[in-house]
Amino acid sequence: MSQPLRITVWNEGVHESNGAPASMATDYxxxxxxxIAAGLAGLIPDAQIRTAVLADPEHGLTEEILASTDVLLxxxxxxxxxxxxxxxxxxxxxxxGGMGLLVLHSGHFSKIFISLMGTTCSLLWRNEGERxxxxxxxxxxxxxxxxxxxxxxxxxxxxxxxxxIPDPDDLVFISSFTGGEVFRSGVTFHRGRxxxxxxxxxxxxxxxxxxxxxxxxxxxxxxxxxxxxxxxxAPSVGHPDREWFARS
Amino acid sequence: MSQPLRITVWNEGVHESNGAPASMATDYxxxxxxxIAAGLAGLIPDAQIRTAVLADPEHGLTEEILASTDVLLxxxxxxxxxxxxxxxxxxxxxxxGGMGLLVLHSGHFSKIFISLMGTTCSLLWRNEGERxxxxxxxxxxxxxxxxxxxxxxxxxxxxxxxxxIPDPDDLVFISSFTGGEVFRSGVTFHRGRxxxxxxxxxxxxxxxxxxxxxxxxxxxxxxxxxxxxxxxxAPSVGHPDREWFARS
Amino acid sequence: MSQPLRITVWNEGVHESNGAPASMATDYxxxxxxxIAAGLAGLIPDAQIRTAVLADPEHGLTEEILASTDVLLxxxxxxxxxxxxxxxxxxxxxxxGGMGLLVLHSGHFSKIFISLMGTTCSLLWRNEGERxxxxxxxxxxxxxxxxxxxxxxxxxxxxxxxxxIPDPDDLVFISSFTGGEVFRSGVTFHRGRxxxxxxxxxxxxxxxxxxxxxxxxxxxxxxxxxxxxxxxxAPSVGHPDREWFARS
Amino acid sequence: MSQPLRITVWNEGVHESNGAPASMATDYxxxxxxxIAAGLAGLIPDAQIRTAVLADPEHGLTEEILASTDVLLxxxxxxxxxxxxxxxxxxxxxxxGGMGLLVLHSGHFSKIFISLMGTTCSLLWRNEGERxxxxxxxxxxxxxxxxxxxxxxxxxxxxxxxxxIPDPDDLVFISSFTGGEVFRSGVTFHRGRxxxxxxxxxxxxxxxxxxxxxxxxxxxxxxxxxxxxxxxxAPSVGHPDREWFARS
Numbered sequence: 001m002s003q004p005l006r007i008t009v010w011n012e013g014v015h016e017s018n019g020a021p022a023s024m025a026t027d028y029x030x031x032x033x034x035x036i037a038a039g040l041a042g043l044i045p046d047a048q049i050r051t052a053v054l055a056d057p058e059h060g061l062t063e064e065i066l067a068s069t070d071v072l073l074x075x076x077x078x079x080x081x082x083x084x085x086x087x088x089x090x091x092x093x094x095x096x097g098g099m100g101l102l103v104l105h106s107g108h109f110s111k112i113f114i115s116l117m118g119t120t121c122s123l124l125w126r127n128e129g130e131r132x133x134x135x136x137x138x139x140x141x142x143x144x145x146x147x148x149x150x151x152x153x154x155x156x157x158x159x160x161x162x163x164x165i166p167d168p169d170d171l172v173f174i175s176s177f178t179g180g181e182v183f184r185s186g187v188t189f190h191r192g193r194x195x196x197x198x199x200x201x202x203x204x205x206x207x208x209x210x211x212x213x214x215x216x217x218x219x220x221x222x223x224x225x226x227x228x229x230x231x232x233x234a235p236s237v238g239h240p241d242r243e244w245f246a247r248s
Numbered sequence: 249m250s251q252p253l254r255i256t257v258w259n260e261g262v263h264e265s266n267g268a269p270a271s272m273a274t275d276y277x278x279x280x281x282x283x284i285a286a287g288l289a290g291l292i293p294d295a296q297i298r299t300a301v302l303a304d305p306e307h308g309l310t311e312e313i314l315a316s317t318d319v320l321l322x323x324x325x326x327x328x329x330x331x332x333x334x335x336x337x338x339x340x341x342x343x344x345g346g347m348g349l350l351v352l353h354s355g356h357f358s359k360i361f362i363s364l365m366g367t368t369c370s371l372l373w374r375n376e377g378e379r380x381x382x383x384x385x386x387x388x389x390x391x392x393x394x395x396x397x398x399x400x401x402x403x404x405x406x407x408x409x410x411x412x413i414p415d416p417d418d419l420v421f422i423s424s425f426t427g428g429e430v431f432r433s434g435v436t437f438h439r440g441r442x443x444x445x446x447x448x449x450x451x452x453x454x455x456x457x458x459x460x461x462x463x464x465x466x467x468x469x470x471x472x473x474x475x476x477x478x479x480x481x482a483p484s485v486g487h488p489d490r491e492w493f494a495r496s
Numbered sequence: 497m498s499q500p501l502r503i504t505v506w507n508e509g510v511h512e513s514n515g516a517p518a519s520m521a522t523d524y525x526x527x528x529x530x531x532i533a534a535g536l537a538g539l540i541p542d543a544q545i546r547t548a549v550l551a552d553p554e555h556g557l558t559e560e561i562l563a564s565t566d567v568l569l570x571x572x573x574x575x576x577x578x579x580x581x582x583x584x585x586x587x588x589x590x591x592x593g594g595m596g597l598l599v600l601h602s603g604h605f606s607k608i609f610i611s612l613m614g615t616t617c618s619l620l621w622r623n624e625g626e627r628x629x630x631x632x633x634x635x636x637x638x639x640x641x642x643x644x645x646x647x648x649x650x651x652x653x654x655x656x657x658x659x660x661i662p663d664p665d666d667l668v669f670i671s672s673f674t675g676g677e678v679f680r681s682g683v684t685f686h687r688g689r690x691x692x693x694x695x696x697x698x699x700x701x702x703x704x705x706x707x708x709x710x711x712x713x714x715x716x717x718x719x720x721x722x723x724x725x726x727x728x729x730a731p732s733v734g735h736p737d738r739e740w741f742a743r744s
Numbered sequence: 745m746s747q748p749l750r751i752t753v754w755n756e757g758v759h760e761s762n763g764a765p766a767s768m769a770t771d772y773x774x775x776x777x778x779x780i781a782a783g784l785a786g787l788i789p790d791a792q793i794r795t796a797v798l799a800d801p802e803h804g805l806t807e808e809i810l811a812s813t814d815v816l817l818x819x820x821x822x823x824x825x826x827x828x829x830x831x832x833x834x835x836x837x838x839x840x841g842g843m844g845l846l847v848l849h850s851g852h853f854s855k856i857f858i859s860l861m862g863t864t865c866s867l868l869w870r871n872e873g874e875r876x877x878x879x880x881x882x883x884x885x886x887x888x889x890x891x892x893x894x895x896x897x898x899x900x901x902x903x904x905x906x907x908x909i910p911d912p913d914d915l916v917f918i919s920s921f922t923g924g925e926v927f928r929s930g931v932t933f934h935r936g937r938x939x940x941x942x943x944x945x946x947x948x949x950x951x952x953x954x955x956x957x958x959x960x961x962x963x964x965x966x967x968x969x970x971x972x973x974x975x976x977x978a979p980s981v982g983h984p985d986r987e988w989f990a991r992s
């Protein structure tokens with residue numbers, strides 16, 4: 001645990017460059033990835049934190065970057081389809097090989113999350129800026145440490161059930177919304193040798209990623225997902241036939 | 249599956265005999281157990297349904313009754329402490345040996361449920377007659393078949409997280425309340441060879457057990473928990489040393 | 497439950513047509529799919545059972561066939577790569593929409609299984625015709641009913657851990673082999689609205705699919721995975737962006 | 745994380761004092777608890793490690809000792825019935841309140857484990873000094889780090905399925921034995937706010953607790969179960985009625 005954690009915060013960055021919604025300029029002057037990175041830096045002082053966006057060469061997710069990343073955070077929304085399949089496959093190999101992955105909010109519909117889950121990852125949805133309450137249902141879980149019960153988000157987009165995901169390894173948080181909907185808002189999985197945490201709060205229209213309690217959840221998630229002492233394994237998910245004959 | 253299901257609905261029956269709350273007389277003229285039994289009878293036409301209450305000899309749960317019960321439903325509230333430890337142990341042996349068990353509402357604090365869970369089974373609580381919405385989060389589960397999304401209960405006691413139970417085998421329903429609390433309101437477990445379903449809606453102050461959709465959940469739960477074709481096994485949970493020497 | 501179950505047994509059918517291994521001719525005169533179909537027919541008398549192979553038009557898995565299939569069984573080995581991506585996607589949509597799926601033996605490396613799991617599905621492997629013992633670790637599970645403890649397979653290919661799958665919903669069987677390896681040989685999942693059962697025993701070199709106890713496992717699996725009374729839902733797993741905009 | 749971990753190794757200590765089997769004298773000159781404590785001390789250098797035995801006043805498990813214990817290890821076999829119910833209840837309160845618990849080998853039949861599980865915890869059993877292979881089935885789990893695949897124990901008592909426990913949170917290890925039996929030999933649970941790890945290898949007849957790889961599993965388990973930064977919560981599992989009225 002002596003070496004610093006290496007964190008990469010990925011954001012498609014399209015709302016930031018398009019200036020829509022207009023509130024982005026005041027809510028997130030450094031982009032959502034900037035707000036997340038700053039929040040993490042405050043809570044994991046020795047971390048090495050990088051950010052990357054869709055517009056970067058190879059979306060900023062080269063083999064070299066991924067190989068030196070302990071935990072990747074992923075935020076996407078209106079540009080899921082613009083993410084290259086090659087980069088998605090590269091990220092998947094690293095997750096299966098041991099890299100931690102935090103998928104945030106509308107990232108539930110990202111190619112990488114859908115590919116790792118095997119389901120549609122669809123959900124109920126409505127955006128009326130309602131109050132979200134995030135309740136801890138697993139107080140023993142490392143990700144729940146130090147989080148208020150409930151965590152109050154004054155204004156948020158509503159995500160509701162049925163959320164079409166596999167049963168998670170651990171259900172950490174359940175949210176309710178003013179309209180009465182509920183959502184499994186904090187869930188963990190492992191796939192191959194990698195640990196995955198999906199956390200739904202956070203949206204381009206609301207300054208959720210400026211809340212200290214949200215920073216705490218994300219920092220807890222990063223620490224939980226990181227396996228800095230475990231060598232990255234090279235999984236082999238390519239052509240199934242190649243797999244098979246390699247075994248014979 | 250040709251023989252009829254044998255169902256025993258157990259209710260402490262103290263609110264019924266005390267006449268408190270006064271609304272019981274109109275909400276439940278035949279007692280809560282009567283309303284539940286009638287609801288099940290309408291949906292499982294060939295079932296053999298009995299009821300039993302605390303005041304019955306051996307609480308109506310003799311060895312003979314349990315041995316001829318496929319699924320036992322349990323409602324208790326203000327008289328948990330009056331249930332004999334001997335009867336609780338007898339019920340437990342049958343559950344571990346294959347009898348189905350549905351634990352209802354305030355039955356979360358019954359001796360039988362606490363003993364099977366191993367935890368405190370405590371929860372957050374407030375009674376202001378709020379609206380409860382019951383959301384299905386596992387639409388593939390047999391217990392969720394035919395249940396509206398959400399199931400609306402106009403007035404209910406609030407049960408909230410943290411609910412101190414082991415992780416369930418299956419999380420079927422999550423509820424929200426007007427106050428914003430959430431609750432894992434429909435959860436399954438197996439213990440030994442028996443199947444257990446805990447379902448939180450239902451209270452002596454509100455006519456919840458008169459709602460057809462609630463009857464449907466209970467009937468689904470009974471069908472799911474029943475193993476009529478599986479011989480009842482005699483578990484041996486008595487003195488640990490006896491166990492051990494029996495093996496040598 | 498009054499209508500008969502509609503079962504489709506899919507086999508790539510390449511060992512059958514190639515005549516390798518030579519033992520196929522005596523072990524499986526009607527092909528492995530023929531042996532499986534006959535075994536199911538004996539245990540689910542009213543079932544409508546079809547078979548299909550890789551060489552059929554659209555691999556025998558047209559939209560019409562899948563729409564009228566309650567449970568699909570899948571056996572593949574040396575021709576995973578020849579299965580059309582379009583057909584795999586079609587099967588996946590039906591599974592996510594509610595069709596049951598049994599994946600058999602070397603089907604762990606099929607495109608459909610890998611796609612639903614999100615992992616490599618790789619495993620340890622050795623073929624020396626060893627004895628496999630299949631132990632029930634969840635005797636309450638419907639798939640374990642009537643199965644001997646242990647189920648003995650005289651000669652089998654060894655599949656061992658680590659088996660790279662997500663944590664299953666239910667772990668039903670664990671196998672051991674003469675060499676001392678262990679394997680989670682019977683595991684269930686749900687994905688979307690479909691139920692999935694993976695069962696590892698069965699191989700082209702050994703007459704495993706002629707054993708009555710294996711037929712019983714498969715018949716139990718089919719009954720468990722079937723949801724004949726639930727309308728097939730149309731999931732939407734196509735282009736993520738299309739999903740998203742459909743919600744706005 | 746700066747304060748040292750506080751570990752208490754509890755052993756009934758009856759084989760040690762009775763001198764049966766005779767091999768104890770050479771296998772475990774300082775008792776099994778001594779061997780375990782020495783193994784942990786070598787791998788968690790800054791830990792504060794105490795031992796306690798049945799013959800100690802209050803079995804060495806006073807309120808003061810438990811309140812200053814982060815993780816308790818429990819070994820028992822022929823004297824389960826001599827452990828005072830009052831001490832068992834005290835230990836249970838601490839586990840539910842956040843103390844870690846490692847239950848070892850024949851401790852599966854201890855009062856504390858049975859009480860926390862709610863099942864019989866019975867298993868298949870035979871003692872012929874066979875080879876046990878411990879296979880990791882969850883390589884991402886913290887308890888599996890640095891453990892050989894498989895871990896070989898030359899001579900061991902056989903524990904086999906069906907092991908009557910609730911579904912574990914995480915299945916980490918599965919063992920096989922020369923006779924072909926299998927066993928879920930490393931499983932985790934949380935109950936209340938406490939983390940529990942059951943690990944089956946280890947017996948009074950064989951020097952299992954002298955193997956470095958076994959020490960590594962136990963040290964990993966201790967680190968995983970410890971929550972040194974989380975205040976011990978006082979659960980309330982006493983009289984159910986008291987609970988209920990406290991809420992009203």
